[in-house]
Amino acid sequence: xPDESFVGRSLPAAGPFQVGREKIREFAxxxxxxxxxxxxxxAARAAGHPDLVAPPTxxxxxxxxxxxxxxxxPDFGWDYTRMVHGDQRITFHRAIHGxxxxxxxxxxxxxxxxxxxxxxxxxxxxxDAEGAPVATTSSxxxxxx
Amino acid sequence: MSTxxxxxxxxxxxxLPPLRVHLTRTDLVRYAGASGDFxxxxxxxxxxxxxxxxxxxxxGMLTMAVAGRVVTDWIGDASLVRSYxxxxxxxxxxxxxxxxxxxxxxxxxxxxxxxxxxxxxxxxVKALFEGKSxxxxxxxxxxxxx
Numbered sequence: 001x002p003d004e005s006f007v008g009r010s011l012p013a014a015g016p017f018q019v020g021r022e023k024i025r026e027f028a029x030x031x032x033x034x035x036x037x038x039x040x041x042x043a044a045r046a047a048g049h050p051d052l053v054a055p056p057t058x059x060x061x062x063x064x065x066x067x068x069x070x071x072x073x074p075d076f077g078w079d080y081t082r083m084v085h086g087d088q089r090i091t092f093h094r095a096i097h098g099x100x101x102x103x104x105x106x107x108x109x110x111x112x113x114x115x116x117x118x119x120x121x122x123x124x125x126x127x128d129a130e131g132a133p134v135a136t137t138s139s140x141x142x143x144x145x
Numbered sequence: 146m147s148t149x150x151x152x153x154x155x156x157x158x159x160x161l162p163p164l165r166v167h168l169t170r171t172d173l174v175r176y177a178g179a180s181g182d183f184x185x186x187x188x189x190x191x192x193x194x195x196x197x198x199x200x201x202x203x204x205g206m207l208t209m210a211v212a213g214r215v216v217t218d219w220i221g222d223a224s225l226v227r228s229y230x231x232x233x234x235x236x237x238x239x240x241x242x243x244x245x246x247x248x249x250x251x252x253x254x255x256x257x258x259x260x261x262x263x264x265x266x267x268x269x270v271k272a273l274f275e276g277k278s279x280x281x282x283x284x285x286x287x288x289x290x291x
């Protein structure tokens with residue numbers, strides 16, 4: 001049984017996650033994204049970007065491992081082995097670029113139990129080294145009650 | 146990929162170029178490494194079976210990422226995407242063969258709105274696997290360049 005006292009709380013900010021060019025290229029290749037902006041530095045700069053541009057779902061590379069670490073923490077009491085991903089939303093305050101140093105804060109927004117399932121909404125606020133918002137992600141995760 | 150010929154002419158009802166993608170076990174392993182999501186339901190038939198699944202399934206985030214290519218291939222610049230979200234309504238079961246699972250993606254301009262001189266297109270994306278939708282309410286908001 002997940003610990004409901006976590007609801008409304010946030011975890012300490014994690015980071016910095018250094019966004020490497022090769023990680024952007026690796027992620028783009030893994031999803032079949034052939035955009036020059038995510039692979040070719042000259043093309044990205046010619047288009048007015050400071051560095052390679054990450055594909056839209058790139059933030060999962062650093063948010064999901066943090067979410068997994070939280071959900072595997074026995075203190076929270078979540079059954080990670082039976083978890084499925086129900087819903088994912090990402091709001092971009094700006095694009096993620098190569099060279100960014102990003103900090104992620106997980107917020108435990110909601111926990112509901114219905115029809116034999118626990119449904120957990122975790123929000124990640126991603127900010128840059130200056131504290132400016134970069135992305136807000138919201139994940140609905142479901143596991144058997 | 147291609148930038149829309151004339152972003153100013155983008156209007157509700159426009160169809161984006163569709164994508165047909167075969168997701169194979171190799172794709173799942175590559176995505177696991179690139180994303181850091183090593184949940185064994187995405188590579189182990191044994192663990193997938195214990196979890197009650199019919200077999201190894203694709204990462205929902207991989208399906209979401211490939212669906213996002215419908216939008217970014219069309220607009221040509223991922224930095225123009227303001228928001229992107231979906232529900233994962235059905236698993237994509239990926240067989241251990243050379244063909245993989247065929248997923249067919251389409252996108253439609255559902256709406257175009259403007260404020261402060263910035264035009265934003267809302268794109269509805271659909272993803273079909275074995276004739277059934279695997280993403281629900283998949284929607285991206287994209288700034289249309291001047």
